[in-house]
Amino acid sequence: QEDLAYERDLLRSLLDNVPDCIYFKDLQSRFILCSKALADRFGLASSEEAIGKTDFDFFTEEHARPAFEDEQEIIRTGRPIIGKLERETWPDGRETWALTSKLPLRDKHGNIIGTFGISKDVTALKLAETELQKARDAALESTRLKSGFLANMSHEIRTPMNAIIGMTGLLLETNLTDEQRDFAETVRVSAEALLAIINDILDFSKIEAGKLNLEATDFDLCETVESTVELLAERAQSKGLELASWIHTDVPTQLRGDPGRLRQVLTNLIGNAVKFTEHGEVVVRVTKDYETDTHAVLRFRVSDTGIGIAPSALPRLFQAFSQADGSMTRKYGGTGLGLAICKQLVELMGGQIGVESKLGEGSTFWFTVRLEKQPSATPKLSIEEKMARMAGLRVLIVDDNTTNRQILHYQIIAWKMRNGHAASGPEALEILRRAAAAGDPYDLAILDMQMPDMDGLTLAREIKKDPRIASTRLVMLTSLMHRENMQTLKEAGIEACLIKPVKQSKLFDCIANLFLLPVEPVKTQAIHPTPQKEAATAPITSNLYHILLAEDNAVNQKVALRQLKKLGFNADAVANGIEVLDALERIQYDIIIMDCQMPEMDGYEATRRIRQHEKTEAALGKNPKHVHIIAMTANALQGDREKCIEAGMDDYVSKPVRLPELEAALRRAVAILEGKKSAPGSSPIAETLDDEILDPTVINGLRELRQPGEPDPLAEVAELFIGDTPPRLQQIETALKNRDFQNLAALAHSLKGSASNLGAKQMANLCLKLEKAAKTGDQEQSMGIAAQIKEEFDRVKKALELEIQKDNIQSE
Numbered sequence: 001q002e003d004l005a006y007e008r009d010l011l012r013s014l015l016d017n018v019p020d021c022i023y024f025k026d027l028q029s030r031f032i033l034c035s036k037a038l039a040d041r042f043g044l045a046s047s048e049e050a051i052g053k054t055d056f057d058f059f060t061e062e063h064a065r066p067a068f069e070d071e072q073e074i075i076r077t078g079r080p081i082i083g084k085l086e087r088e089t090w091p092d093g094r095e096t097w098a099l100t101s102k103l104p105l106r107d108k109h110g111n112i113i114g115t116f117g118i119s120k121d122v123t124a125l126k127l128a129e130t131e132l133q134k135a136r137d138a139a140l141e142s143t144r145l146k147s148g149f150l151a152n153m154s155h156e157i158r159t160p161m162n163a164i165i166g167m168t169g170l171l172l173e174t175n176l177t178d179e180q181r182d183f184a185e186t187v188r189v190s191a192e193a194l195l196a197i198i199n200d201i202l203d204f205s206k207i208e209a210g211k212l213n214l215e216a217t218d219f220d221l222c223e224t225v226e227s228t229v230e231l232l233a234e235r236a237q238s239k240g241l242e243l244a245s246w247i248h249t250d251v252p253t254q255l256r257g258d259p260g261r262l263r264q265v266l267t268n269l270i271g272n273a274v275k276f277t278e279h280g281e282v283v284v285r286v287t288k289d290y291e292t293d294t295h296a297v298l299r300f301r302v303s304d305t306g307i308g309i310a311p312s313a314l315p316r317l318f319q320a321f322s323q324a325d326g327s328m329t330r331k332y333g334g335t336g337l338g339l340a341i342c343k344q345l346v347e348l349m350g351g352q353i354g355v356e357s358k359l360g361e362g363s364t365f366w367f368t369v370r371l372e373k374q375p376s377a378t379p380k381l382s383i384e385e386k387m388a389r390m391a392g393l394r395v396l397i398v399d400d401n402t403t404n405r406q407i408l409h410y411q412i413i414a415w416k417m418r419n420g421h422a423a424s425g426p427e428a429l430e431i432l433r434r435a436a437a438a439g440d441p442y443d444l445a446i447l448d449m450q451m452p453d454m455d456g457l458t459l460a461r462e463i464k465k466d467p468r469i470a471s472t473r474l475v476m477l478t479s480l481m482h483r484e485n486m487q488t489l490k491e492a493g494i495e496a497c498l499i500k501p502v503k504q505s506k507l508f509d510c511i512a513n514l515f516l517l518p519v520e521p522v523k524t525q526a527i528h529p530t531p532q533k534e535a536a537t538a539p540i541t542s543n544l545y546h547i548l549l550a551e552d553n554a555v556n557q558k559v560a561l562r563q564l565k566k567l568g569f570n571a572d573a574v575a576n577g578i579e580v581l582d583a584l585e586r587i588q589y590d591i592i593i594m595d596c597q598m599p600e601m602d603g604y605e606a607t608r609r610i611r612q613h614e615k616t617e618a619a620l621g622k623n624p625k626h627v628h629i630i631a632m633t634a635n636a637l638q639g640d641r642e643k644c645i646e647a648g649m650d651d652y653v654s655k656p657v658r659l660p661e662l663e664a665a666l667r668r669a670v671a672i673l674e675g676k677k678s679a680p681g682s683s684p685i686a687e688t689l690d691d692e693i694l695d696p697t698v699i700n701g702l703r704e705l706r707q708p709g710e711p712d713p714l715a716e717v718a719e720l721f722i723g724d725t726p727p728r729l730q731q732i733e734t735a736l737k738n739r740d741f742q743n744l745a746a747l748a749h750s751l752k753g754s755a756s757n758l759g760a761k762q763m764a765n766l767c768l769k770l771e772k773a774a775k776t777g778d779q780e781q782s783m784g785i786a787a788q789i790k791e792e793f794d795r796v797k798k799a800l801e802l803e804i805q806k807d808n809i810q811s812e
Contacts (some may be wrong), residue, residue: 015047021098023119024105026114029054029071042374060089070102078104079114097126121757161198164191168588169572189356190428193747199575200337207344214348215597218374219259221286221298222247226503228266233561235500236274243274243279244501246407249414252296256372260553261345266300266337269365273304278360280305283403295372297351303364309357315410317355317808318343342367354424386512391416393515394440396497398428398459398475399448404500408446411504415511425454429462433467443474444511447494449478457492464493473514477502545590545673547571550580551632552598560593560632563659577601588625591669593662594649595632603631604647611648632657693799698759718800721758725751725793732786734771736779744782745774751789758800763792 014035015022019548021038025031031050039047042058055064063086070081080103088096102118104112168188176184179304229245236243247253266284273282282304288625309317318339350370357363395417397408405421412419420435420442422428428445435441445463454462456476464470476489477499489497496510516575547564550555552575574583576598583589592610594603607629617624631644631652644652651668653661703714728751735744752767770785 021119022117023050024114024116025071025073027066029115031123032114058090059808060091061149062089063087074104074115075103075112080104084134085117086434096123098122109790114134141675147401156354160761161191165195165572170571172466200341204337204341204344206347207341209413210583213256214261216256216372218254218256221251221253221255222505224263225260225284226501226505228263228498229353229501230810231267231269231558232274235271236282239274239499241274241277241279242401242404242500243270243283244281244404244407245286245503246410247286247504248288249410251286251298252291253294254374255373257349257369261349262369263375264553265342265367265555266302268342269300269302269367272338273302273306273365276305277304277362281401281403283407289368291373295370299366299368300363301366303362305362308359308361309355309363310359314355314357318353352663386508386516389451390511393417393444393511394435394442395419395511396428396431396445396472397421397424398425398456399443400424401448402453404448408502408507411507417509417511425451425456425462428459429466429469432463432472432783433466436468441469444473444475444514446475446477446507448716449476451492457488457531459494459496460489460494473511475510485495503652504528545569545670546587548580548583548589548592549573549586550575550577550592550603551595551597552576556595560662562658563657563662564593566659567663569666570780575599577603577606577609580606584610585628589627589631590673591666593630593632596644596787602660603649604643607631607647607649630665630669656663692794693760693762694803695759695761698757699803712804715804718804721754722800725753725797729786729790729793732789736783739779741774741777741782745771748774753794756797760792760796763789763796 015033016036018035019037020035021041022035023031023038024033030052031054034047034050036047039045039050042050044050055067058064059067068087070084074080080101082101084100084102086098086100088098090096098119100117102115102117105114105116108111139753165188168184168191171184172181176467188283225245225247229243233243251621270282270284279505282302285301285303287299287301289299291297345355346369351368353365353367355363355365395412397405397412397419398421399405399408400423402423405423409419409421420431422431428447432442432445447459448454451459456478460476461475463472463474470493474494476493476494477500478497495514498506498510548571549557549560549564549571551560551573555746557573557575561571561573570586571593572583574580578601579596580592581601593609596603598606610627610629614624614626628651631647631649631650633644633654650666650672653665699714728747732744732747732751735741735747748767748771752764752771755764755767766785766789770789772784773785
């Protein structure tokens with residue numbers, strides 16, 4: 001009896017003092033017991049007054065009915081309801097919120113005889129949450145409005161910048177003093193840098209405002225990835241970095257999506273990797289996460305051996321206007337917007353982005369994208385036939401870089417060839433000789449040019465000197481920064497040369513060309529272009545024409561400008577049709593390369609307005625200039641061509657734009673324009689160089705390295721050579737006087753390398769002779785050769801100054 005009384009006291013103490021509402025109900029959902037807190041909530045003098053009543057006596061029907069149905073469901077099923085948020089409405093119009101749990105009430109035999117529950121008043125929390133939601137919505141709306149404003153302002157922001165760049169370009173084509181040209185070039189470079197930052201900000205704003213739409217066009221994944229890597233190769237190689245890409249063999253490559261935005265993400269990640277890496281390598285890998293009949297989810301990984309990122313900085317990386325460390329901005333520059341834009345673009349493409357990094361060891365940025373597969377994405381029979389015919393070829397890869405060997409290994413194996421690999425020249429010679437002795441020689445050796453101890457050129461000569469392995473065919477891999485004289489490579493027995501990073505498609509075509517001739521024409525950088533072959537296609541007189549490029553995608557714009565630069569054209573760039581019309585009001589452009597799909601005003605409408613303006617001018621008796629418009633279309637379908645013609649365009653090229661197609665279109669444009677006006681007389685300086693002084697292939701190779709907004713590499717290297725050589729010649733003279741033959745040989749060797757890099761063949765040969773004479777200690781012969789070198793340098797200097805002067809005239 002005492003125990004029962006004690007338990008009753010405990011229950012009463014709980015019901016009278018706990019601040020939460022506790023109740024017990026019978027099978028009809030009538031109260032049989034409740035806490036003091038609930039009685040107070042109901043406005044009752046005591047809890048006994050609630051006995052026999054239901055929720056309908058205290059709440060409105062809106063709350064009482066669902067509460068009653070919940071309790072009856074518990075009685076029927078025995079399943080409790082835990083942590084349910086309920087909106088309570090009262091007869092006097094009040095609204096409160098409660099977090100409640102309801103359970104079945106059972107007797108000592110386990111039979112359900114009602115329900116009981118406990119609820120907590122969370123009205124204050126709910127009101128705070130509502131206010132917080134309102135504040136958040138207001139903040140988001142404010143951000144959206146600001147972003148929308150920036151997105152809509154893109155035309156107004158870019159127009160004056162385009163005017164500055166365009167007018168500065170015209171200024172640079174006039175006669176200026178050296179100081180004035182330097183000032184104008186500084187303005188143009190700075191304006192282009194500022195425009196790049198503005199484009200980043202506008203891109204970010206458009207994404208935030210929901211105004212950035214992705215394209216859905218067919219593209220080749222290999223071409224997109226490899227052309228992006230190729231775009232950044234020179235920057236990487238100038239820092240002495242290995243830059244490579246590898247697309248796994250099971251990855252579908254014929255896809256549909258937005259290649260421009262995919263290229264934009266890759267460019268940012270690879271560019272960052274190169275920027276923050278001083279030694280080692282940057283590798284791009286593409287693998288498949290999974291695929292269905294219609295779609296594929298691909299994973300891209302950009303790994304570097306750079307400075308790495310501190311763990312504390314990782315959470316901030318993909319936030320807008322944020323960098324891993326404030327000191328990074330001071331040292332490396334940047335707005336901190338690139339990764340934020342990448343994150344949003346990747347999410348728009350149905351993927352995710354992330355990073356793995358160790359401070360001081362390097363980083364791997366990865367992202368996934370979901371892409372549609374092209375319906376007709378099946379391998380071409382001709383490729384299958386080539387693979388079948390080349391299956392079983394034995395290929396040796398020689399490269400001191402482990403990553404490069406691994407990538408080439410997977411590519412060779414995927415083509416059903418047999419692969420071996422070596423990390424050095426001596427190891428390669430041993431492997432080749434061992435295979436030949438076993439009766440299973442290697443058919444092909446792919447050699448890296450830059451290797452320690454024994455470089456690729458030396459290795460090639462050693463291979464060709466040994467009759468046991470001389471039949472092995474040789475392909476050289478070299479960087480833009482270390483290209484050897486083509487004749488030198490040919491003499492060493494090398495049949496083809498590929499520029500690193502090596503594209504899978506180019507490597508395949510190169511091997512096919514070597515072993516399946518005459519099936520396919522050469523598609524690699526040929527080793528033996530003769531001057532007669534090069535002269536077969538006359539160069540375009542590019543400096544006579546003003547070109548405007550209209551392309552809204554910043555990455556595609558950069559690629560097109562670089563292609564034009566490689567063809568010898570300077571061009572101004574705008575981002576939509578409205579900006580095209582604005583630019584034409586300021587500058588009389590001869591040629592417009594017009595993207596058909598652009599925001600605000602597309603290429604078709606812009607062309608129609610240009611043609612209408614020309615008609616109006618003609619009707620007024622004026623003599624309007626017909627602007628030659630080349631369309632850039634995503635597809636070369638019959639309907640697209642008709643649409644271009646209907647709009648008034650003169651020609652078209654298909655996207656992605658390839659250099660030969662662009663050059664052909666420009667040649668057609670120039671031919672038409674030449675028929676409408678006579679070209680000015682050729683400059684007396686526009687004469688070919690004497691091949692005995694400079695190798696034109698080397699000079700042209702340096703010209704190909706030009707990038708918009710950056711110093712002319714030919715002028716830069718030539719001026720360095722002209723300034724650096726006289727002190728070297730003085731050192732050679734001093735070494736001769738002191739009979740210091742060891743130092744003399746070293747000086748001759750060093751000068752030989754510098755002369756070779758500029759194509760000064762005769763001077764390089766004389767340096768080689770001096771090096772040999774010094775090694776034999778022949779004082780008289782060395783003095784005679786040194787005098788010849790001095791005379792040859794005077795000829796080389798004049799030839800280089802002539803080349804620089806010719807470039808300056810062509811850019812005016």
